[in-house]
Amino acid sequence: MELLFTRCSGAGTKSKRINCPIGKKAMKKDLWTMPYAASLLLLGMTYLPIPSRAAPAAAESIDGFRDTPMIPGTQWHLHDPDRPQPPVVTPGRNFSQEATAPSDAEVLFDGRDLAKWQTASGQDAPWKVKDGFMETAGREGIRTRGKWKDLQLHVEFATPLPPKGSGQGRGNSGILINGMYEVQVLDSYQAKTYPDGQAGAIYGQSPPLVNASKPPGEWQTYDILFESPRWNPQGELIKKAVVTVLHNGVVVQNHYEFTGITDGITGEVPWKTLAHYGPPHPPEVFIELQYHNNPLRFRNIWVRQLGLANPR
């Protein structure tokens, strides 16, 4: 009532407030107050969070998709942010870092030049070489001039320091075998993304068994064993591509069979669609270092062809 009287007395003095009866002015105040309260209620309904069945808050901070196809044999969508994050393993300090090449290996990069590398159109590789490493430059990946049938690959990489971006925009590159089959390169050190897209993943197919990433800026190693797919003379797939990957000395893929070409890197399998194999290709394959909008460094790359004494 006092508020009502104070308002009704206008600029009022004490005496006016005391003397103000419940009359015409007081009724105006009552009528004004009701829509004011209703407005506040409406505003609250507009801006207060509305409970929903959306995913829990923890999952909302991870990039990914829930409207993509289900990966066959799993309960997860392609690039699913809700898929469990692989356990973190701290790798040993320097498993195969700066490992010198075995006698039967072909050295692809020894820190000096990019003579063994080219662009997709056969031009000289435009990436920068300095201080014993190469760094992405231009806006395309580079690939080896040579090809190998079933291989062992050693490659070292470092994601940017200080780190920039998040999710798939944080140190993204990849080892693209034959420009088709990707072992993902990403900064996954204390950084989450959809698990089938993190470091050590077979992108869109198989999350790494564990997250063995090192901090951004530190040199990391991949030791990759890859067997090419095979087709019979009738063009039927008779053996899938198989890969084993050690990340900083830790097995993150164990004899994994590719379900097909990685989504998003060739026209054969568009991004966010399920992998499948394309037309037959020879077992001899090149190795590509992916350019994916982020600056990456690589060093000490060598390859061995497997099964020379007993080729299949």
Ligand code: MG
């Ligand atoms: Mg990539």
